[in-house]
Amino acid sequence: DAKTTQPPSMDCAEGRAANLPCNHSTISGNEYVYWYRQIHSQGPQYIIHGLKNNETNEMASLIITEDRKSSTLILPHATLRDTAVYYCIVRDPAGNAGKSTFGDGTTLTVKP
Amino acid sequence: DAGVIQSPRHEVTEMGQEVTLRCKPISGHNSLFWYRQTMMRGLELLIYFNNNVPIDDSGMPEDRFSAKMPNASFSTLKIQPSEPRDSAVYFCASSFVGVEYGYTFGSGTRLTVV
Numbered sequence: 001d002a003k004t005t006q007p008p009s010m011d012c013a014e015g016r017a018a019n020l021p022c023n024h025s026t027i028s029g030n031e032y033v034y035w036y037r038q039i040h041s042q043g044p045q046y047i048i049h050g051l052k053n054n055e056t057n058e059m060a061s062l063i064i065t066e067d068r069k070s071s072t073l074i075l076p077h078a079t080l081r082d083t084a085v086y087y088c089i090v091r092d093p094a095g096n097a098g099k100s101t102f103g104d105g106t107t108l109t110v111k112p
Numbered sequence: 113d114a115g116v117i118q119s120p121r122h123e124v125t126e127m128g129q130e131v132t133l134r135c136k137p138i139s140g141h142n143s144l145f146w147y148r149q150t151m152m153r154g155l156e157l158l159i160y161f162n163n164n165v166p167i168d169d170s171g172m173p174e175d176r177f178s179a180k181m182p183n184a185s186f187s188t189l190k191i192q193p194s195e196p197r198d199s200a201v202y203f204c205a206s207s208f209v210g211v212e213y214g215y216t217f218g219s220g221t222r223l224t225v226v
Contacts, residue, residue, distance in 0.1 A: 032212050034214055036214070036215075041201075041220075042219065042220075043116075043203050043205075043217030043218055043219050043220050044155070044203070044205075044215075044217045045217070046214030046215060046216065047214075049212060049213075049214055051212070087155075093210060093211055093212040093213075094210050100145075100157065100215070101157070102147075102154060102155035103154070104154055
């Protein structure tokens with residue numbers, strides 16, 4: 001599976017949009033982009049995934065560039081409860097699905 | 113569904129003792145993963161199963177670790193003998209094989225070996 005690069009930390013003001021970037025320049029055609037988050041001492045929580053189109057659900061939006069080499073997770077109105085470590089991973093669900101490697105992620109701190 | 117259920121939530125044991133961690137995946141999911149998380153190494157994949165069959169155990173640190181999945185609703189991760197460096201949070205996750213859904217993680221077992 002391709003590796004991803006994320007900034008180690010970001011801050012965001014409460015109520016503002018949080019935009020978390022991820023680079024995955026070696027992504028292959030069959031690999032999806034997934035985002036998870038981990039709130040302190042809890043298990044990681046799935047947020048959203050996409051292949052090449054932008055996606056939106058009740059939690060967030062995912063913007064994938066046309067060349068698929070990077071993506072951005074958008075939390076439209078960040079709250080204090082969104083403070084967490086956010087992980088971006090890529091994987092081919094039809095391939096070696098278990099090789100999902102979680103890097104260090106981005107620690108997002110939402111401030112009042 | 114109650115989600116992925118792990119037990120125990122916390123385990124404190126003495127070095128040399130056997131430890132067994134348990135996981136019940138979401139009903140209908142046919143892929144199961146064991147991860148370990150430490151401050152130093154982050155989230156590491158230890159082993160995963162598809163349809164109860166171990167597919168890749170290359171992340172298992174050494175022979176002291178073993179995992180089984182006797183049926184679709186239960187898996188165990190065993191450490192024998194345990195060592196202080198095994199102290200970590202162990203997560204179990206489940207999903208569907210071959211489709212693009214994300215993983216659902218359990219709440220984890222915090223293991224402390226003294």
